[in-house]
Amino acid sequence: MITRRLVLAGAAALAFTTSALAADWKAKYPELTFAVVPAENASGVTERWAPFMSYLSKELGVKVTLRIANDYAAVIEGQRAGNIHIASYGSAAFARARLTGVKSEAFANDVNADGSTGYYSVFFVKASSPYKTLDQLKGKNLGLVDPNSTSGNNVPRFELDKMGIHDADTYFSKVVFTGSHENAMLALSQGTVDVAANQWTSDDDSTLAQMLTKGMLKNADGSAMKKDDFRIIHKSAPIINGPYAFNSDLPEDAKAAIVKAFFDAPAKDKAAFDRLSDGQKKGFHPATTKDWDGTIELIKFVDALRKKKAS
Structure with a gap:
């Protein structure tokens, strides 16, 4: 016969067991x-x-x-x-x-x-540059992020290969690992690289958007750069x-x-x-x-x- 006392005892035992497991880990x-x-x-x-x-x-x-x-x-x-x-x-x-x-x-x-639940790998250039396609950047400097970065190295190389650029290191004059997504955009803004790979979800959701909000990117005269100072010249398929x-x-x-x-x-x-x-x-x-x-x-x-x- 199941009594209220047995139900309460069972519940108490379960609570004790759950508590003991939590205490164990x-x-x-x-x-x-x-x-x-x-x-x-x-x-x-x-x-x-x-x-x-x-x-x-x-x-x-x-x-x-x-x-x-x-x-x-x-x-x-x-x-x-x-x-x-x-x-x-x-x-x-x-x-x-x-x-x-x-x-x-x-x-x-x-x-x-x-x-x-996804984003993109994009190639950014400065809007003031003449570059509209990756074909125009042969012999220029490419900024990447990290060898194990998805949007900052692996997907960019995959995208370049699809376009017939099988060896980025010889196609571009220099390929630089900048160390972070922010550093890649800084290198682009300062002219250290001519094109930079980065992550992008939307105009309001990207490393670039975060940096612009913080005022981290400056023109040569010290004024704050804006979204229109950059141009995306290639966007990958969605990445999870x-x-x-x-x-x-x-x-x-x-x-x-x-x-x-x-x-x-x-x-x-x-x-x-x-x-x-x-x-x-x-x-x-x-x-x-x-x-x-x-x-x-x-x-x-x-x-x-x-x-x-x-x-």
Whole structure:
């Protein structure tokens, strides 16, 4: 006979078990490291991410520490070593991590303001330049971002190959890895490069848009540059937004808690979420590791290009 006392006892036992499981993973992981690759200067990254780290720490009940990695490779190797528990990946970097055996599991990516979950790789030139197509830039200087950047290296090389430019390093006079999306646009604005690859979702959602809002790009006379001072001369097919991924070896209850905290964020701490997204995103989209299988094929293609050039 099921009595109210038995039901209450069962509920209490379940609550105790759930609490004990949570205590178990928190005892094993009293601190979680969250890694990001800077698309902007380090102080800007800290200002953007710090409120979200505080929110995660509160929701998870353990300290969540932000680590600003030097580059995508540092995130990959950090997760491989188990020193990074959660990471914000670019699509190509996540594909590279999987290809090299890193135990990393995607659980979400960003939802754009228009509800889409993708972006583009574009080639920017200054509007004052004579260049309207990539064909006109042979022998000029190209600014890229990072070898493991999706929109800043891998997709640009794929796009160039489709146009018959199979070796960017010989087609252009110089190919420069600038280190970040911001640096690529700075190099273009200052004339260090004639064309720069970068990420772009819309006129209001891109590295360029963020930099213009901050007044980071200047003309030679010191005046602030505007959107009309730049021109897109090529845009790729849509690229899936990069994932947020945690170590596959984390306990399942820890993973569940992280996922819940992410998806609760826009409502539970709107200020932290808005600061993180700069008002350009509307939330997180559920994702699985397999969503980036297509990106793995892209990375294999770019690797094959490199091997062909080396042989």
